[in-house]
Amino acid sequence: MVPTSFYIFLAALLFTIGAVAVLFRRNTLVIYMAVELMLNAANLAFVAFARQFEALDGQLFVFFVMTVAAAEVAVGLALIVTIFRTKHSVDIDAMHELKG
Amino acid sequence: MLFDAVHNAGPTFFHLAPLAVFIPLLGATINFLFGRRLGERGVASVAVGAAAVAFVVSVLQWLSLQGHHEAVTVPIVEWLTIGDFQVAWAQRIDTLSVTMMLVVTGVGTLIHIYATAYMHYDVRYKNDPRRYARFFGFFNLFIAMMMILVTGDSYLTLFVGWEGVGLCSFLLIGFWYEYDILGNPSTANARAAKKAFVVNRVGDFGFLLAIFTLFWYFGTVEFEGVFAKVHEVAAQHPNVLLAVTLFLLLGVTGKSAQIPLFVWLPDAMAGPTPVSALIHAATMVTAGVYLITRSAELYLAVPQAQAAVALVGGLTALVAATMAVAQYDIKKVLAYSTISQLGFMVAAVGMGAFVAGMFHLVTHAFFKALLFLGSGSVIIALERAHHPLPDDPEAQAVAGHHGHDHAAHHGEHDAHHAPFDPQDMRNMGGLLRRIPVTSWTYIVGALALAGLPPLAGFWSKDEILLEAKHLQPVVYGLLTAAAFLTAFYVTRQLVMVFLGKPRTEAAAHAIESPRAMTGVLVTLAVLSALGGFLNAPGVHAFGHWLEASLPEIETLPFNLTVAGISTAVALFSMALAWSLYRRVRAWEAWQHDPLEKVLGPGLFDFLRQAWHWDDFYRAVFVQGYDALAAFLAHTVDWRFWHDWFHDTIVAGTYRRLSRFLARPVDLGIIDRIANELAGSVQGLALVLRGLQSGFVRTYALSVFVGVVLMLGYLWWVIVR
Amino acid sequence: MAFMTLFIITGAVAVAAALGLLFARNAVYAALFLVLNMFALAVLYLMLGAPFIAMVQITVYAGAIMVLFLFVIMLLGAEQLKEDGGPIAWQRPLALVLGVALLLEVTYFVFAALGTGVRLLPPPEGFGDPHAVGLTLFQQYLLPFEVTSVLLLVAMVGAIVLVKNGRARAASSSEAGEQ
Numbered sequence: 001m002v003p004t005s006f007y008i009f010l011a012a013l014l015f016t017i018g019a020v021a022v023l024f025r026r027n028t029l030v031i032y033m034a035v036e037l038m039l040n041a042a043n044l045a046f047v048a049f050a051r052q053f054e055a056l057d058g059q060l061f062v063f064f065v066m067t068v069a070a071a072e073v074a075v076g077l078a079l080i081v082t083i084f085r086t087k088h089s090v091d092i093d094a095m096h097e098l099k100g
Numbered sequence: 101m102l103f104d105a106v107h108n109a110g111p112t113f114f115h116l117a118p119l120a121v122f123i124p125l126l127g128a129t130i131n132f133l134f135g136r137r138l139g140e141r142g143v144a145s146v147a148v149g150a151a152a153v154a155f156v157v158s159v160l161q162w163l164s165l166q167g168h169h170e171a172v173t174v175p176i177v178e179w180l181t182i183g184d185f186q187v188a189w190a191q192r193i194d195t196l197s198v199t200m201m202l203v204v205t206g207v208g209t210l211i212h213i214y215a216t217a218y219m220h221y222d223v224r225y226k227n228d229p230r231r232y233a234r235f236f237g238f239f240n241l242f243i244a245m246m247m248i249l250v251t252g253d254s255y256l257t258l259f260v261g262w263e264g265v266g267l268c269s270f271l272l273i274g275f276w277y278e279y280d281i282l283g284n285p286s287t288a289n290a291r292a293a294k295k296a297f298v299v300n301r302v303g304d305f306g307f308l309l310a311i312f313t314l315f316w317y318f319g320t321v322e323f324e325g326v327f328a329k330v331h332e333v334a335a336q337h338p339n340v341l342l343a344v345t346l347f348l349l350l351g352v353t354g355k356s357a358q359i360p361l362f363v364w365l366p367d368a369m370a371g372p373t374p375v376s377a378l379i380h381a382a383t384m385v386t387a388g389v390y391l392i393t394r395s396a397e398l399y400l401a402v403p404q405a406q407a408a409v410a411l412v413g414g415l416t417a418l419v420a421a422t423m424a425v426a427q428y429d430i431k432k433v434l435a436y437s438t439i440s441q442l443g444f445m446v447a448a449v450g451m452g453a454f455v456a457g458m459f460h461l462v463t464h465a466f467f468k469a470l471l472f473l474g475s476g477s478v479i480i481a482l483e484r485a486h487h488p489l490p491d492d493p494e495a496q497a498v499a500g501h502h503g504h505d506h507a508a509h510h511g512e513h514d515a516h517h518a519p520f521d522p523q524d525m526r527n528m529g530g531l532l533r534r535i536p537v538t539s540w541t542y543i544v545g546a547l548a549l550a551g552l553p554p555l556a557g558f559w560s561k562d563e564i565l566l567e568a569k570h571l572q573p574v575v576y577g578l579l580t581a582a583a584f585l586t587a588f589y590v591t592r593q594l595v596m597v598f599l600g601k602p603r604t605e606a607a608a609h610a611i612e613s614p615r616a617m618t619g620v621l622v623t624l625a626v627l628s629a630l631g632g633f634l635n636a637p638g639v640h641a642f643g644h645w646l647e648a649s650l651p652e653i654e655t656l657p658f659n660l661t662v663a664g665i666s667t668a669v670a671l672f673s674m675a676l677a678w679s680l681y682r683r684v685r686a687w688e689a690w691q692h693d694p695l696e697k698v699l700g701p702g703l704f705d706f707l708r709q710a711w712h713w714d715d716f717y718r719a720v721f722v723q724g725y726d727a728l729a730a731f732l733a734h735t736v737d738w739r740f741w742h743d744w745f746h747d748t749i750v751a752g753t754y755r756r757l758s759r760f761l762a763r764p765v766d767l768g769i770i771d772r773i774a775n776e777l778a779g780s781v782q783g784l785a786l787v788l789r790g791l792q793s794g795f796v797r798t799y800a801l802s803v804f805v806g807v808v809l810m811l812g813y814l815w816w817v818i819v820r
Numbered sequence: 821m822a823f824m825t826l827f828i829i830t831g832a833v834a835v836a837a838a839l840g841l842l843f844a845r846n847a848v849y850a851a852l853f854l855v856l857n858m859f860a861l862a863v864l865y866l867m868l869g870a871p872f873i874a875m876v877q878i879t880v881y882a883g884a885i886m887v888l889f890l891f892v893i894m895l896l897g898a899e900q901l902k903e904d905g906g907p908i909a910w911q912r913p914l915a916l917v918l919g920v921a922l923l924l925e926v927t928y929f930v931f932a933a934l935g936t937g938v939r940l941l942p943p944p945e946g947f948g949d950p951h952a953v954g955l956t957l958f959q960q961y962l963l964p965f966e967v968t969s970v971l972l973l974v975a976m977v978g979a980i981v982l983v984k985n986g987r988a989r990a991a992s993s994s995e996a997g998e999q
Contacts, residue, residue: 001823001824001939002823002824002827002867002939003934003935003936003937003939004934005930005931005934005935005936006827006831006936007827007864007868008930008934009926009927009930009931010831010834010835010864012923012926012927012930013835013838013923014834014835014838014857015926016919016922016923016926017835017838017839017841017842017919018838018841019804019919019922020842020915020916020918020919021838021841021842022797022800023797023800023801023804023911023912023915023918023919024842024912024915024916025842025903026797026901026902026903026906027847027850027898027901027903029847029851029889029892029893029896029898030841030844030847030850031797032889033841033850033851033854033889034841034842036854036881036885037838037841037854037857040857040858040861040881043861043873043877044861044864044865047864047865047868047870047873048868050868050870050948051868051869051870051943054943054944054947056947056948056952056953056956057956059870059872059873059948059953060953060956060957060961062870062873063873063876063953063957064964064968066876066877066880066881067968067971067972068968068971069881069885070880070884070885070972070975071971071972071974071975072975073885073888073889074888074975074976074978074979075975075978075979075982077888077889077892077979078978078979078980078982078983079982080892080896081892081895081896081982081983082982082983084896084898089898090896090898090901091901091906092795092796092797093795093797093906093907093908095794095796096793096794096795096796096907097794098794099792099793099794793908795907795908797908797911798908798911801911801914801915801918804915804918804922805918807922808918808921808922808925811922811925811926811929812921812925814929815925815928815929818932
């Protein structure tokens with residue numbers, strides 16, 4: 001049988017890849033997708049622990065995370081569309097006016 | 101009889117006494133607030149109504165006192181409570197205060213009625229009809245204040261009224277504050293008001309000292325309390341009573357215009373004529389006489405003070421009479437005459453003849469009010485003829501009658517002469533035929549003033565002379581001389597104003613005043629003629645009435661010798677004046693006063709300038725004060741205090757200290773610290789601002805670095 | 821053993837898809853890699869006894885959300901973007917180094933804390949099926965559930981306001997330009 005630590009390790013690996021992708025890419029949409037990847041990695045860890053402790057609460061937490069992610073994506077994409085209208089670009093490095 | 105019925109039925113109206121104060125106060129308030137909207141008729145109704153109600157209240161007090169003459173105290177409100185010392189505002193209703201109430205409200209009401217017509221013209225000649233309401237507001241306020249004065253049951257309450265009437269006097273003397281007496285733009289009237297106020301302050305200072313002394317040695321300022329302790333205090337501190345009575349005398353010389361503080365009263369003629377009649381002849385100026393009568397218990401205990409008061413009164417009577425003989429202004433003559441007559445009263449109450457003094461106060465109120473109002477009627481008569489108002493049909497008719505004459509005359513006036521002065525007796529003459537009612541009533545008043553029997557002035561003056569002959573022979577001499585001069589200047593005035601032929605166009609076309617004015621004149625003339633019988637020998641109603649309020653005084657029987665002498669003196673004096681002035685009848689233009697030829701120009705001018713009393717005060721007090729003020733301002737304040745002490749010592753030292761603090765201390769140490777600190781913060785910020793690059797991914801990277809470092813640290817901790 | 825094999829295969833697919841997301845030049849490809857990754861995760865959820873979550877993962881995540889992403893990518897025409905260079909090119913290698921460091925640390929912690937002793941057996945009957953999840957959700961978590969509805973409503977309103985305002989501003993600025 002698969003040990004819990006394998007699932008957690010997989011989740012960590014996916015999370016790291018997502019995080020590196022956030023730092024790595026310039027396309028705002030791809031960065032958003034990387035954030036979704038990180039959320040998914042966290043969900044995997046939740047579900048794995050829910051299985052280990054045989055408690056449904058972990059799964060329900062995943063459900064709520066998904067809801068919040070959906071809301072976040074809706075607002076985030078609206079923001080990106082709005083920014084694109086003025087900047088005509090989705091390059092995140094083009095938005096650096098807020099600096100010291 | 102009615103009085104017996106009232107007495108037997110027993111209704112008393114003492115509880116109504118406060119209305120005598122509050123109704124005029126209400127009238128004044130209404131006229132101040134709504135006067136402009138009420139119109140002249142409304143304003144006059146309110147003012148006359150308020151004064152008349154006060155008179156009715158006074159009459160009710162008189163009725164209530166019939167039969168039982170004891171004083172009644174009507175409390176109004178608790179006023180001051182300082183420890184054991186209490187002063188309530190209460191009204192003392194006794195025969196003395198009711199006498200004053202009747203005079204003030206009775207004569208006051210008549211003058212109110214007169215003023216409704218007089219001020220109608222006055223405000224139009226001064227081009228400010230809206231001031232009509234203000235005048236009557238002040239007038240009613242004066243009545244209220246006078247009521248507070250005469251009904252107060254303590255020296256402090258009396259003082260409140262004393263100051264209140266002083267304020268009204270100030271306001272009404274300066275009623276036309278932007279003009280002089282001829283109606284030209286000037287500050288003269290305002291200065292006259294100020295003078296009256298300041299001179300009265302000197303007297304009030306004495307009054308206040310008297311109140312303080314009473315408070316200190318008697319522990320109370322209420323009349324009853326003070327009088328009850330007179331003998332006790334007189335035994336312990338003999339000089340206290342002398343001090344109090346002399347301080348009071350100083351107050352009296354201010355308010356009642358006695359030597360040495362009389363100088364304000366002639367200038368007070370700047371006020372409209374009803375003001376002169378009401379305030380500066382009939383009522384306010386007699387407050388001093390009332391004060392001494394009220395303080396009779398104090399004065400009777402100090403014969404020296406009595407002598408001083410009598411002497412001041414006698415001297416004033418004589419000195420003011422000499423001044424009156426040389427005046428040209430119709431109101432100035434009456435003003436000096438008033439001072440002189442007040443001297444008679446003060447002399448009378450000073451020597452203890454309180455009934456005689458108060459009696460003269462009453463008759464004088466009648467005939468002097470009559471004379472002032474008559475002079476006002478003469479002034480308005482001339483003014484209307486000289487300068488007809490557009491809404492004055494009577495005057496327009498007269499103007500049309502002598503149309504081109506008047507116009508030519510008027511033009512000549514404007515071109516070559518000083519502005520027409522309707523108060524100058526040299527501009528009058530022959531008015532008897534033009535304005536008969538004014539003239540005849542004026543003659544009645546004048547003869548009463550001269551003291552011809554059986555007019556009112558004769559009886560009261562004779563009583564004073566009789567008492568004086570008995571009590572103070574020196575004063576008797578002074579007063580007899582004053583009576584001589586009185587008859588003289590009265591005759592001089594009558595001849596100059598009413599006899600002969602008119603000396604100006606205005607006098608030739610003078611217009612009789614409206615009925616509101618002549619009616620009042622006739623009423624007062626009747627009172628002046630018959631008022632003397634109140635206390636005529638054998639009647640003595642007035643004396644018996646007042647006795648209830650006064651310490652026991654003996655009344656002297658009528659003395660034919662004294663009466664004969666005074667009548668003879670008056671008649672002789674009148675004959676003398678007639679012989680001097682009868683040629684005036686034929687005069688075409690004025691050149692010299694006949695008296696000037698007799699006395700010599702120097703002496704005549706000396707009298708005309710009121711003995712240069714004003715100049716003396718100006719030289720000694722005003723200029724001395726100015727010099728002192730200049731010395732204090734320029735030398736002490738500016739040169740010593742400002743230049744030397746402030747600039748050199750204080751400012752110089754401070755400047756040196758602040759220079760030291762500014763350069764080495766502040767710039768060298770404190771600023772340096774602050775600047776260095778700011779510089780280093782700025783340098784650090786320049787380095788650190790690079791971190792705030794604006795790139796979101798860089799911020800994310802710093803989070804990432806933080807996570808890696810934290811986990812690395814934990815790892816290191818666990819492994820170790 | 822079959823479970824282990826299945827785990828290794830699905831895990832490899834998930835990692836590969838994630839790396840594809842990381843390196844894909846085209847945003848559309850990146851999105852499709854993410855979809856693949858989500859399918860792989862759905863399989864893992866099934867293995868872990870969470871069939872309901874797995875279905876939600878596929879329908880909501882891989883279905884709705886990713887379609888929304890693709891839609892926006894197409895709408896903006898932003899699939900191609902020059903990724904290297906730029907003002908902060910220096911942080912790319914640093915990110916890789918940090919990623920490796922984080923992975924090492926996490927690996928240590930995971931295996932140090934959990935070890936490999938706990939083996940996950942097939943779940944008991946009824947664990948994680950819609951019935952059980954529904955009961956828990958509408959009994960124990962009713963209030964949070966209702967709150968999420970409010971959250972979604974707010975997000976919806978927010979999105980509409982943002983986009984609408986942007987349009988109004990663009991319209992007014994274009995009008996100003998015409999004048």
